[in-house]
Amino acid sequence: MKSCVLAYSGGLDTSVILGWLQDKGYEVHAVYVDLGQPCEDREATMKKARDCGAKSARIVDVREELCRDFAFPVLAWQAKYEQIYLLGTSIARPLISKVCLEVAREVGATAYAHGATGKGNDQCRFQLAAEALDPNVETIAPWRIEEFRNAFPGRTELIAYCAEKNIPVKASSSKPYSSDENVLHISYEAGQLEELNVNGVELVDFGMGVSPQEAPDKEESVTIGIESGVPVSLNGKQVSALEMVESLNTIAGRNGVGRIDMVENRFVGMKSRGVYESPGMTVLYDAVMNVEQLTMDRDLMHLRDRMAPEVAEMVYYGFWYAPKMDALMAFIREAQKPVTGEVTLKLYKGNIIVDSRTSPNSLYDAEIATMEGGGSYNQDDAEGFLRIQGLPGRVQASVRPRKY
Secondary structure, eight states: OEEEEEEOOSSHHHHHHHHHHHHTTEEEEEEEEESSOOOSOHHHHHHHHHHTTOSEEEEEEOHHHIIIIIIHHHHHTTOOBTTTBOOTTGGGHHHHHHHHHHHHHHHTOSEEEOOOOSSSSHHHHHHHHHHHHOTTSEEEOGGGSHHHHHHOSSHHHHHHHHHHHTOOOOOOSOOSOEEEEOSSOEEEESGGGGSTTSOHHHHOOOSSOOOTTTSOSSOEEEEEEEETTEEEEETTEEOOHHHHHHHHHHHHHTTTOOEEEEEEEOTTSOEEEEEEEOHHHHHHHHHHHHHHHHHSOHHHHHHHHHHHHHHHHHHHHTOOSSHHHHHHHHHHHHHTTTOOEEEEEEEETTEEEEEEEEOTTOOOOHHHHOOSSOSSOOTTHHHHHHHHHTHHHHHHHHHSOOOO
């Protein structure tokens, strides 16, 4: 019998796919990759998979790895897709593929299946990661198979299949939108959010925090310690990457931080509307940036800033396991070496306000920067500096005078 590993959530789509793969003659190994998504009972979810015929079912907890080895390197780049999106869903997908392929190697499976649609970005992220890690394993995407789509044109047919097969699912044929959650963020899309005249922030029932209007009428301070670009302490206590993110989700969430509503360009070519909330990561982006402002050389920072959109695009598209990404990650590790310090931020009704920042590697020198008289900067030096900088302009103006 052919053997397949299925990235399994226990939801409607992957429950149907588990049954459909068995109908097609596959022995299915269900893998629940724990990224911090909500689940009433993980063991019950695994039991359901086994009851539905899965050869094996397991939970693999990668929450710490997701924060430490995937999200934090992207944070070091200050990478945001189209200058807004913090890539919370995007960065989790290559990790799911990695875990599923590790299981496939263990059980001797020759195929890897997922429930991503043929219209979205996730199919790209899953498959590009899988092919880069193990091109000998076949990727099965049922939603890209016409036979599957014809059998299940909508949620009603999916629900009916589960009823026929006695597969227990909690689902309805109508939802105002869909959501995807992990420890980094929650994304909301589709359904009523496809109508741009609908206020997404008002429609969505956010799961990680309150609105700025509902946040307390009092500032809350957080102090974050950074070592070589990596957040390592919160309010004076050393914490793991996962503890950092989870704690800041709670703190920033209750202060209304980290909500966005955007129209973005999918890798497959269409524009789509997404609403996101990332309370903890939003605060961490600000924290690292503020320590960088003290410690990172100007030209190095500007080079990083020019390259950051490229990193964000690669993550968003699914090219995490690529030689270019390996090289870029080696670059940012070197660039972040001096980015060590501590920053205190005040959170207030969705706003992040810098209260203080310090670093043993600070390049800020008040004696040089002061606008007061004296100091160690000789203003006479600026005359020669500007004469040299202006030389090309003077030569060009003498040959080709500008009209003004």
